[in-house]
Amino acid sequence: MLFSLALALAAATAALATAPHSDAKFALTSIPSTPDARRTVVATSRASSGNNVKLFDYFNGTDLQWYGQLSLGTPLQNFTVVFDTGSVSLEVPGVACGAACANQRQFDPSKSSTFQDEDYNTTVTFGTGIGVDPVVGNNWEMDLAFVADVLVVGDINVPLGGFFLITNQTSTFLPDPFDGIMGLSPDMGDFFADAGLPAIFGMWFTPKSGKAEGAGELTLGGVDTTKFKEPLLYSPIVNDAWQPTSQGIFVNDKTTSTLNKTFPITFDSGTSNILFVEETALAIYNLISPDIVANPDEPGTFGIACDRIPTLPAVISIQFAGIPGQGSFNLTIPSSELSSGPFTNKPELCQTLINVSEGFNLIGLSLLKHYYTAWDINGTRMGFSPNGF
Ligand SMILES: *[C@@H]1O[C@H](CO)[C@@H](O)[C@H](O)[C@H]1NC(C)=O
Ligand SMILES: *[C@@H]1O[C@H](CO)[C@@H](O)[C@H](O)[C@H]1NC(C)=O
Ligand SMILES: *[C@@H]1O[C@H](CO)[C@@H](O)[C@H](O)[C@H]1NC(C)=O
Ligand SMILES: *[C@@H]1O[C@H](CO)[C@@H](O)[C@H](O)[C@H]1NC(C)=O
Ligand SMILES: *[C@@H]1O[C@H](CO)[C@@H](O)[C@H](O)[C@H]1NC(C)=O
Ligand SMILES: *[C@@H]1O[C@H](CO)[C@@H](O)[C@H](O)[C@H]1NC(C)=O
Ligand SMILES: *[C@@H]1O[C@H](CO)[C@@H](O)[C@H](O)[C@H]1NC(C)=O
Ligand SMILES: *[C@@H]1O[C@H](CO)[C@@H](O)[C@H](O)[C@H]1NC(C)=O
Secondary structure (H helix, E strand, O other): OOOOOOOOOHHHOOOOOOOOOOOOOEOOOOOOOOOOOOOOOOOOOOOHHHHEEEOEEOOOOOOOOEEEEEEEOOOOEEEEEEEEOOOOOEEEEEHHHHHHHOOOOOEOHHHOOOOEEEEEEEEEEOOOOEOOOOOOOOOOEEEEEEEEEEEEEOOEEEEEEEEEEEEEEOHHHOOOOOOEEEEOOHHHHHHHHHOOOOOEEEEEOOOOOOOOOOOOEEEEOOOOHHHOOOOOEEEEEOOOOOOEEEEEEEEOOEOOOOOOOOEEOEEOOOOOOEEEEHHHHHHHHHHHOOOOEEOOOOOOOEEEEHHHHHHOOOOEEEEEOOOOOOOOEEEEEOHHHOEEEEOOOOOOEEEEOEEEEOOOOEEOHHHHOOEEEEEEOOOOEEEEEEOOO
């Protein structure tokens, strides 16, 4: 019953993605823009080595969902959050949420001497869903209050950072294995400015069965050059989202007229696998095996008999535009990502890595864990170097 979510604000939509074969859901929404309540302040303490934040793989054996710690208030109250490149703000449960956030740590404003209420409340409603537990009406909703307080991530200290306290939420959120979400969309430039850091961060996730299994790291204000060897190759991003432009998808070196075209793809560290529009997903699956079929029990998902998985080559390469002066390059998802494991209700059927979405293309950890990634807000570009670990 573990799942993770991403308030994906890419193109003003929010994506709520889940771990494989869990109580799955995917949702879209838009949330009101943050009021102009963020303070621009000078960082009070910062050690360069402390810009690295350790990430933990929550789902042992899946390597698809990661979280880290941050702290809020004076004295500090600790929270675990998903660092989510698909969303734009920080949300943690507040004590006002009470039983509705019973499984999560709750921020207590009365215990912080530096807390400020910004007197602005809002609601996020998740709009469109697929999965075994679909979004229906307002069954995925969070009430939020905008506040400000000390924010510490790693050794970075923002004396007055704006964030949201969750004051109520529908019971659909109760199984969250982490407390909150810290958005790291390109709109988070204010956070880096408040922290006195360059507006760039690096992310390092590691595949299971690799040399560094279980290790993960977020670097704020730069990249950790000890975690990759080959120079980063950069692709420009568009639409104020982590959205480089794909120039074509190849499956085992083959493409089709459906796949050989130019379209933006969003990279989302809060999404476990991959979501593509139906025609793209079907075209990829057709090139892997005609026996990959939709699983009607979990709308949007596909699968194939588990005993077929080891025999199927499924190398997916996606070509991306390069920044000026640098050529296009491929990012490659190895065959080992084809299966995300058996479906709970049909153990002989293994879930394959791509879900069908309603109108957008999102890539998560299936690819991100195979590259060190640089997320360059100021440079409006993303960088990739193969993960040697
Ligand atoms: C994952 O495995 C590690 C080491 O075996 C263990 O310490 C940790 O508690 C596990 N985490 C979860 C969420 O099961
Ligand atoms: C918060 O986390 C830090 C670092 O892990 C730890 O030293 C501290 O004791 C924690 N504080 C609380 C109140 O749990
Ligand atoms: C926001 O919601 C909280 C918790 O429900 C409430 O105490 C507060 O009065 C609300 N603030 C505004 C400005 O509506
Ligand atoms: C795909 O759908 C399944 C079932 O609804 C879910 O478990 C999985 O997390 C979804 N994957 C993504 C990337 O949303
Ligand atoms: C919290 O949300 C639930 C719906 O999930 C609603 O029934 C309940 O009335 C809300 N509580 C408050 C205090 O707004
Ligand atoms: C932003 O990028 C420009 C050039 O691309 C550079 O001159 C400037 O120093 C950068 N600003 C910050 C805050 O990193
Ligand atoms: C990407 O991979 C495909 C298939 O292997 C190949 O045809 C294409 O030339 C590659 N693109 C680049 C820029 O290397
Ligand atoms: C892909 O499309 C480009 C331009 O539209 C074309 O030049 C190229 O031959 C196509 N490649 C394949 C393998 O179909």
